Amino acid sequence: MSYHLKTLTQLRAGLASRAFSARELTASFLNRMAVHDGALNSFITQTPEQALAAADFADQRLAAGETGALLGIPYAHKDIFCTAGVRTTCASKMLSHWTAPYDATVHQKLNAAGAILLGKTNMDEFAMGSSNENSAFGVVKNPWDHAAVPGGSSGGSAAAVAARLVPIATGTDTGGSIRQPAAYCGITGIKPTYGRVSRFGMIAYASSLDQGGVLGVSAADCAVMLQVMAGHDARDSTSAPVPVPDYVAQLNQPMAGLRIGVPRQWFTEGLAVSVATRIDDALLELEALGATRVEIDLPDAELALAAYYLIAPAEASSNLSRFDGVRFGHRCDNPRDLNDLYERSRSEGFGAEVQRRILIGTYALSAGYYDAFYVRAQRARRQISAHFARAFESCDVIAGPVAPTVAFDLGAHSADPATMYLEDIYTIPVNLAGLPGMSIPVGFAGGRPVGMQLIGPAFTEGRLLAVAHHYQQHTDWHQQMPAAYREDVV
Amino acid sequence: MSLNATQLKHVAHLSRIALDEAKIPALLNDLNAILAFAGQLQDPKLDALTPMAHPLDQSQFLRADKVTEENNRTALQRGAPAVERGLFLVPKVIE
Numbered sequence: 247m248s249y250h251l252k253t254l255t256q257l258r259a260g261l262a263s264r265a266f267s268a269r270e271l272t273a274s275f276l277n278r279m280a281v282h283d284g285a286l287n288s289f290i291t292q293t294p295e296q297a298l299a300a301a302d303f304a305d306q307r308l309a310a311g312e313t314g315a316l317l318g319i320p321y322a323h324k325d326i327f328c329t330a331g332v333r334t335t336c337a338s339k340m341l342s343h344w345t346a347p348y349d350a351t352v353h354q355k356l357n358a359a360g361a362i363l364l365g366k367t368n369m370d371e372f373a374m375g376s377s378n379e380n381s382a383f384g385v386v387k388n389p390w391d392h393a394a395v396p397g398g399s400s401g402g403s404a405a406a407v408a409a410r411l412v413p414i415a416t417g418t419d420t421g422g423s424i425r426q427p428a429a430y431c432g433i434t435g436i437k438p439t440y441g442r443v444s445r446f447g448m449i450a451y452a453s454s455l456d457q458g459g460v461l462g463v464s465a466a467d468c469a470v471m472l473q474v475m476a477g478h479d480a481r482d483s484t485s486a487p488v489p490v491p492d493y494v495a496q497l498n499q500p501m502a503g504l505r506i507g508v509p510r511q512w513f514t515e516g517l518a519v520s521v522a523t524r525i526d527d528a529l530l531e532l533e534a535l536g537a538t539r540v541e542i543d544l545p546d547a548e549l550a551l552a553a554y555y556l557i558a559p560a561e562a563s564s565n566l567s568r569f570d571g572v573r574f575g576h577r578c579d580n581p582r583d584l585n586d587l588y589e590r591s592r593s594e595g596f597g598a599e600v601q602r603r604i605l606i607g608t609y610a611l612s613a614g615y616y617d618a619f620y621v622r623a624q625r626a627r628r629q630i631s632a633h634f635a636r637a638f639e640s641c642d643v644i645a646g647p648v649a650p651t652v653a654f655d656l657g658a659h660s661a662d663p664a665t666m667y668l669e670d671i672y673t674i675p676v677n678l679a680g681l682p683g684m685s686i687p688v689g690f691a692g693g694r695p696v697g698m699q700l701i702g703p704a705f706t707e708g709r710l711l712a713v714a715h716h717y718q719q720h721t722d723w724h725q726q727m728p729a730a731y732r733e734d735v736v
Numbered sequence: 737m738s739l740n741a742t743q744l745k746h747v748a749h750l751s752r753i754a755l756d757e758a759k760i761p762a763l764l765n766d767l768n769a770i771l772a773f774a775g776q777l778q779d780p781k782l783d784a785l786t787p788m789a790h791p792l793d794q795s796q797f798l799r800a801d802k803v804t805e806e807n808n809r810t811a812l813q814r815g816a817p818a819v820e821r822g823l824f825l826v827p828k829v830i831e
Contacts, residue, residue: 347811440791454790480799484790487797552773563751570752572824577817581827589754601753602763606770608751609739618737622777624787631788664769680791704792 248734249274250410254319254467257413261308261318268308268318272301272362274735275320279364279411281735285392288405290325290383292365293332300362307360315474317360322415324403325366326373327458328447329353332363336449337381338371340575340595350447351479352416352458359474364412367402371597372566373423373451375399376669379660380599387656388431389728390694394653397427403461404431409731414462414471418448420455421554422648422673425685428461429648429697432687434714434724435461436468439704440680441486443472444479452561453484455554455677464724465686465714469493472707488705496708497715502536504713507641509544512672518651520691525647528688528698528717532645535716542637542644546629550675553626555667556610556619557678562600563607569595602663631679634701643713644701647672648685652694672699682707686714687723695723737775738768 249257249271260266276294283289297320304318328334328346335341349357356363370380378386378401386401388394389409396405400417404427407415417424419437428435436459443458450456458475462468473493479485508529513522533539571577571591578594581587593601610619637644649669659666676683681704685697702710718724739747741760744767748755755763809822818825 344815347808347814441794478797480797480804483796484794485797486792486794548773549776549779552776555770555773556777567752571817572826573816575815575817583827584829585752586754587827588752592752593754593756596753602766602770604751604753605744605747605763606767609743609747609767609771612747612750615737619774619777621787622782623774624789625782625785626777627791628785628788629782631791662769663766664773667770667773678791 250278253464254413254462254470257319262313264308268301268304268362269298271318272297272320272364275364275412278735282409282411282731286387286389286405286409287384288368288386288402288409288411289322289365290335290337290368290402291333293363296332297362297364304360304362314360315470316356318362320362320364320412321356322365322367322403322406322412323353323363324369324400324415324417326369326418326449327353327416328449329363329366332366334366334449335383336372337369337383338595338597338600339382340569342382342576344575346447348447351444351481352475353447355474367406367415369402370399371600372449372562373399373418373420374562374599374603376422376426376666377659378402379656380597382597385656388653389731390432391653393655394694395430395656397430397653399423400461401427404428404433404435407431407433407461407463408728410727414460414467416458417461418456418458419677420452420558421677422670424459424461425648425673425683425697425699426669428685430653430695432695432723432726433461433463434465434468434684434686435459436472436684436707436710437676437682438472438476438707439486439682441484442682442705442707443475444482444485446479446481450565452558453565454561455558464718465711466497469497469711491708493708493711497712499709499712500536501532501713501716504537504643505540505641506532506537507540507542507637507644509637509644509646510541511543511545511547512646516650516671517647518691521647521651521696524689524691524696525645525698529645531721532713532717535720540641542641544633544637544675546633547671547675549626550630550678551667551671553623553630554670554674554678556606556623557627559603559607560610560620561607563604563611566600566604599663627678630675634675634679634681638703643709646699648697648699652691652696676701680704682710684710684714686717689723738771739764
């Protein structure tokens, strides 16, 4: 049976009616991973034994008539979520042999819902990157074209879902790390409002920006998964005490009268024409479904980029100070003294991009520079947030590009970190303002997928998912798969 | 604003990152390309704005003052590189 061609809703129905077992389903996806992941490298750790044991347990629960939201559904975690008993590396040499002593809240919730973990996916080290080339476990290939990057930092999750090695996966997004890889791999991704999903046990990169979310095939699939992951958590002091609506029920809310704001500053010379054309086609489709297009202003995208590349490294330099070679992970051999132990453990354990960001962040927070860099960046953040507030006075949802181009070639930007940062110009402002954002597939340019970004006011994930769902009811971009991965694996 | 080699070495020490002398010129190039973005932040239009630390301007959520976590030293030390009798081992600090 071609389980990999089914939606999450179909898989849940099949499990509930006992048309197939959780064990058969799990074994089928594990088989796809075994056949295809050698070339893709989308997983850092695969957990087949634990997965099959969990599937057997899910089958017992299903046989007893239980109905968990994800009971028996296989998935993968970005390797940034702590899982007791399965190593968590954050794609860093620093944590290559580290196993968390506890589960992330997201993992606890998915476990409680009966979901079956198939493995932990590759990523940019400590979520710092836009191409998945900054991984101590090697680059990930884009399933659509092995010469292209899958995007990052949740590149492994995106590639695994695009190749249907798993039906759905978790990711995290600090400056675009769910939306950009989702766009590059032709799948659907949602970064919820800051505080919507607990950060407890999600290894911190930039704590005021990080947010966990979902990468899946469709908006309807993402809604089921997000429903389980979302909600207040007393163990995360920044988690929002806001009730979680029924996202699945909200999928069918009507489109009539919906005002879609299109930022005129985002459709300028920085955006590839082929990408702009696909997004325009998608906007025409949404208009045909009853939405109205309104032009809005979202200026200062470059200012947002400048603010982000100080705020995120500043927070990272503080968060990553815990990796000292004493309490966690890697330690250098034969340290001369305590300082040598700290310095060599850290420079051996962290990759080049992580070290660059720690250095920039430390500089931005150091005496004499704090006001000029960090505080100015926080003022800019206020400005960006105000621009969104003004834009949402005249529209309900904002639509635009996710990234300036389609997936670029492996190695294309690795010599110049600053040009790589421009990749995130349309996604970063959303994180600075803490808003929910999505990427949905809207076509192809040169054989590589194009994603459209949808952005809403805080806590309107349900509406974003509904807009995406309506679009996906009338188009089939989200169902398209790279040819090499379409067939059943026997 | 840009970094020179002396400042970089100071920042590297604050960061507890050992720098390879041979890599300093390339690293300075990379870091200064990133800092070049930051010039825009000096725009006077930002002067009057209040710095924003939390994206939703939310205040800290308060919980009841109750003990919820138990001592879990053995499990927490399992990921450490060197532990003996419940203590983290480091090189001799006092000769």
